[in-house]
Amino acid sequence: MSASTETTYASASAAMPIGTPRHHIIIFAGLLVLLLIAPYVLYPVFIMKILCFALFASALNLLLGFGGLLSFGHAAFFGSASYVTAHAAKVWGLTPEVSILLGTVAAAFLGLVIGALAIRRQGIYFAMVTLAFAQMIFFFALQAPFTGGEDGIQAVPRGDLFGFIPLANDMTLYFVVLAIVFGGLLAIYRIIHSPFGQVLKAIRDNEPRSISLGYKVNRYKLAVFVMSATLAGMAGATKALVFQLASLTDVYWSMSGEVVLMTLLGGMGTIFGPFVGAAVIVTMQNYFASFGAWVTVLQGTIFVVSVLLFREGIIGVLSRWLKKPL
Amino acid sequence: MFELLGIPPQALFGQLLLGLINGSFYALLSLGLAVIFGLLNIINFSHGAQYMMGAFVAWMALTWLGIPYWGALVIVPLVVGATGVVIERLMISKLYHLDHLYGLLLTFGLALIIQGLFRNQFGVSGLPYSIPPQLSGGTNLGFMFLPNYRGWVVLASLVVCFGTWFAIERTRLGAYLRAATENPTLVGAFGINVPRMITLTYGFGVALAAFAGVLAAPIYSVNPNMGADLIIVVFAVVVIGGMGSILGAILTGFGLGIVEGLTKVFYPEASSVAIFVIMAIVLLVKPAGLFGRTA
Numbered sequence: 356m357s358a359s360t361e362t363t364y365a366s367a368s369a370a371m372p373i374g375t376p377r378h379h380i381i382i383f384a385g386l387l388v389l390l391l392i393a394p395y396v397l398y399p400v401f402i403m404k405i406l407c408f409a410l411f412a413s414a415l416n417l418l419l420g421f422g423g424l425l426s427f428g429h430a431a432f433f434g435s436a437s438y439v440t441a442h443a444a445k446v447w448g449l450t451p452e453v454s455i456l457l458g459t460v461a462a463a464f465l466g467l468v469i470g471a472l473a474i475r476r477q478g479i480y481f482a483m484v485t486l487a488f489a490q491m492i493f494f495f496a497l498q499a500p501f502t503g504g505e506d507g508i509q510a511v512p513r514g515d516l517f518g519f520i521p522l523a524n525d526m527t528l529y530f531v532v533l534a535i536v537f538g539g540l541l542a543i544y545r546i547i548h549s550p551f552g553q554v555l556k557a558i559r560d561n562e563p564r565s566i567s568l569g570y571k572v573n574r575y576k577l578a579v580f581v582m583s584a585t586l587a588g589m590a591g592a593t594k595a596l597v598f599q600l601a602s603l604t605d606v607y608w609s610m611s612g613e614v615v616l617m618t619l620l621g622g623m624g625t626i627f628g629p630f631v632g633a634a635v636i637v638t639m640q641n642y643f644a645s646f647g648a649w650v651t652v653l654q655g656t657i658f659v660v661s662v663l664l665f666r667e668g669i670i671g672v673l674s675r676w677l678k679k680p681l
Numbered sequence: 682m683f684e685l686l687g688i689p690p691q692a693l694f695g696q697l698l699l700g701l702i703n704g705s706f707y708a709l710l711s712l713g714l715a716v717i718f719g720l721l722n723i724i725n726f727s728h729g730a731q732y733m734m735g736a737f738v739a740w741m742a743l744t745w746l747g748i749p750y751w752g753a754l755v756i757v758p759l760v761v762g763a764t765g766v767v768i769e770r771l772m773i774s775k776l777y778h779l780d781h782l783y784g785l786l787l788t789f790g791l792a793l794i795i796q797g798l799f800r801n802q803f804g805v806s807g808l809p810y811s812i813p814p815q816l817s818g819g820t821n822l823g824f825m826f827l828p829n830y831r832g833w834v835v836l837a838s839l840v841v842c843f844g845t846w847f848a849i850e851r852t853r854l855g856a857y858l859r860a861a862t863e864n865p866t867l868v869g870a871f872g873i874n875v876p877r878m879i880t881l882t883y884g885f886g887v888a889l890a891a892f893a894g895v896l897a898a899p900i901y902s903v904n905p906n907m908g909a910d911l912i913i914v915v916f917a918v919v920v921i922g923g924m925g926s927i928l929g930a931i932l933t934g935f936g937l938g939i940v941e942g943l944t945k946v947f948y949p950e951a952s953s954v955a956i957f958v959i960m961a962i963v964l965l966v967k968p969a970g971l972f973g974r975t976a
Contacts, residue, residue: 400850
């Protein structure tokens with residue numbers, strides 16, 4: 356990559372220049388410090404849930420916010436990875452890191468298959484196709500012999516990391532989960548700010564022009580779809596170990612809707628939005644759980660209000676006020 | 682008696698009929714989606730919830746007001762359609778200048794609200810709705826026993842589908858509609874109130890879903906989740922049929938219902954995924970759908 360092309364990229368998208376602005380480094384560092392302190396103040400499993408969903412939402416945001424592709428079936432990757440990880444850890448007795456890796460690879464493979472078919476349609480059709488494929492995975496999970504049907508895979512052992520660090524303790528597991536999720540977030544940040552990410556944004560903003568510039572648009576779309584599916588799978592795999600459970604909820608379409616809501620509420624196309632959106636929604640679900648189906652009504656209302664009045668999301672609005680990309 | 686491929690004919694025709702009935706609902710619902718999509722360019726994610734509302738409002742009309750099935754068949758689509766008109770005016774009309782995905786997200790949120798409210802009110806166990814006395818019993822067709830109500834569902838669905846197709850493809854009003862999908866500004870310049878037409882189209886599409894809900898009430902138990910899973914199958918039907926075409930929605934709806942029924946006879950485990958497998962194949966071969974004009 357020559358220097359001249361790089362400047363063209365930078366000037367073409369002033370909103371999100373290539374390279375790393377200092378305030379991003381500060382936010383990442385602050386977030387890390389906050390997350391290192393958090394388990395001493397709050398219940399670690401609760402924060403781990405937020406972390407897993409933050410990674411899931413950020414993975415979706417990579418596809419939706421930066422690739423302009425609305426997948427309404429991301430639960431397929433999240434859920435199937437959690438099933439594979441749970442099965443690997445429980446039945447095959449593999450170590451946690453290998454189980455998570457297997458789950459993530461399974462999601463990547465699934466992402467390649469579904470993505471290759473789904474990118475053949477555009478816009479809302481794309482959303483419907485991903486949703487329909489996710490439902491196919493749901494029925495598979497419901498009927499396949501190893502998934503435990505309605506019960507799911509329960510009592511998944513957390514095992515020993517690398518065979519000698521026991522993860523049964525919530526605190527130990529917390530720092531492993533933090534490392535995985537933070538690594539995932541940094542990877543997403545890196546992807547967005549690479550030349551690949553710049554092409555992606557060009558495709559999002561004007562696909563015909565990107566085609567006429569000679570970019571193999573479908574290859575870029577498939578690549579980002581697979582990356583997003585892989586990271587969503589990593590989130591699902593981690594979640595399976597945290598809760599020691601893989602269930603139909605992970606793969607059901609309302610899960611796909613939830614993660615879209617997190618992204619929308621936090622701010623599509625922002626870096627930190629999905630994290631904030633996930634934190635808000637997970638907190639809400641935790642504290643309002645006793646209200647039963649009213650949580651669904653509340654989530655629906657947040658959806659409607661976000662779409663009608665609050666499309667930029669929390670971080671989107673903040674970013675506009677501060678006049679800085681967040 | 683004779684056997685076809687080792688399957689007793691009763692089982693085969695029974696599943697074919699079941700497939701045809703499911704197909705009736707697929708066709709009615711994908712038709713409603715196609716009508717709404719045609720003019721509003723919005724995928725109505727709350728279509729399943731509105732179908733569920735149709736069944737519930739029919740139940741409420743019978744239980745609380747004593748309105749029987751035949752009255753519900755007329756009144757319920759009007760009532761639920763009216764809620765559609767309100768939704769279009771208050772919410773969807775604010776989104777036309779935005780990316781289509783916002784319409785999908787908005788209607789998804791609405792579906793969550795509607796389903797949540799009904800779940801709070803009625804629980805998830807399901808309520809019974811009895812078959813109207815005029816249609817109870819069945820007819821012996823010689824090769825199989827046809828419950829009268831099921832025959833009526835297929836007939837009613839066919840009539841409504843044909844009526845809608847005729848209205849859109851063969852009448853002056855339909856011509857206005859089709860013209861407005863092509864160029865709303867120009868049609869508006871001819872003195873036709875396009876925004877009102879859009880509102881009424883949404884109301885009509887919602888009414889179609891509610892009509893399907895009333896038809897479904899005596900067959901399936903009336904419960905808040907009855908639309909949630911159906912809608913995704915209908916999305917697959919829509920992708921297979923191709924969204925551009927009214928006829929495509931109808932034919933694919935019935936066709937896939939039958940295919941699903943046949944799968945249940947020959948390989949029951951695959952019946953719930955059969956439609957999605959077909960969708961994958963169609964996407965590979967003909968991404969615009971079987972009847973679609975453009976991708």
